Amino acid sequence: MCRRPVVIASICRAIFGLVLIALAACSSAVVDSVTQPVPRASAGSVPGHVYLLRGLVGEVFSLGFYDLAERIRERGVYASVHSMYAPGNLAGEIIAKHRQAPAPIVLIGHSSGADVAIAIAERLRAANIPVAIMFGFDPTPIAGRIPDNVELFINLYQKTNLIGGGEARAASGFRGRIVNVDLRERREIIHITLDKSPVIHVLVADKIGAILRARVQASPVRSRREAPVAYVTPLTMRYVVPPNVPIVLWDSAMRGTLGADETLEAFASRMDATAWAIASVNNVRLEDPPPPGTSLLVPRSIYATAR
Structure with missing residues (x-):
């Protein structure tokens, strides 16, 4: 009996999903940029x-x-x-x-x-x-x-x-x-x-x-930087992707300290990161940075692209 609310919720989602199918059929399902082909490797390699x-x-x-x-x-x-x-x-x-x-x-x-x-x-x-x-x-x-x-x-x-x-x-x-x-x-x-x-x-x-x-290879392939980096663990991070930028899947984060009179754009440049992502991850506005000395999460990708 304790599972009944879960089952009912699942049925409601299914019904609502069928409505979304009808709506999606009236327009283009997904509008994505063209992707480049990737060299094929044998599955299991x-x-x-x-x-x-x-x-x-x-x-x-x-x-x-x-x-x-x-x-x-x-x-x-x-x-x-x-x-x-x-x-x-x-x-x-x-x-x-x-x-x-x-x-x-x-x-x-x-x-x-x-x-x-x-x-x-x-x-x-x-x-x-x-x-x-x-x-x-x-x-x-x-x-x-x-x-x-x-x-x-x-x-x-x-x-x-x-x-x-x-x-x-x-x-x-x-x-x-x-x-x-x-x-x-x-x-x-x-x-x-x-x-x-x-x-x-x-x-x-x-x-x-x-x-x-x-x-x-027993060690991550560092992207951009070769020097050891202190990554944050455990980590729970969230960011909202704006409509006019490429979608990026960061897999890690490090911490940095905002300098005196430093804008978030300047901080992002110094940290070799993206300003909008730093603002979103830390729930602050680009035009209204936190006080100097504030510790900020900086999203990173430890792993290089496997292309």
Whole structure:
């Protein structure tokens, strides 16, 4: 009986989603810039397995995950698409495979599929199995908290979305990194087209490929800077992507101190970062910087693009 509110909420989201399908059919589903082709690698050349979980009505929603899986395979990583309806069976399959041949695990879920991916991560935690990377594609507000066996969770969501909009939050004892990428201002994307965006596909596949290749090399491939950097852990970070800039998926952050009479633009330049992102991450305005000496989070990408 205790699960009845969850089931009712899921049914309501499904009905509302069908309305969105009708609306989306009247216009272009996704307006994305042209992406460059990536050299194809043989799937399995990079250790790891990516499991993609479709949403509540997987036969209609989340079909873009098949294209995303192919993008990931092009980076040399195994990827498979699954239903969200038998999470226990899939969790058991992942556990058995990992115990037989340990390799990095990546979980990706769309809508309610993202909720289920988090539940699977919790099952893996109970089996003492780590999860290298997770991506949420607009999970719902009732999604569970991110368990402490997850190293990195990047959440692509739209906070104002009525059937998604779930912000990723850490469970007790979490030691990894959570990055909430709020796409509410990107009007070319809605809940039922987020999984189909070619731009998002490239960003996610590149991030996965770069991180898993870096794990093979036993040390991250630093982007831009070679000097050691003190990255913030545990980390929970959120930023809203403006409508007129490229979408960026940062995976880490460091701290910097705002200097005397220093604007956020000057601070960003000194930190080799992006001013709008620093403002958003720290919930301040570019035109109204905080007092000198304020410690600010600076979003970074530890891993270079795997192209």
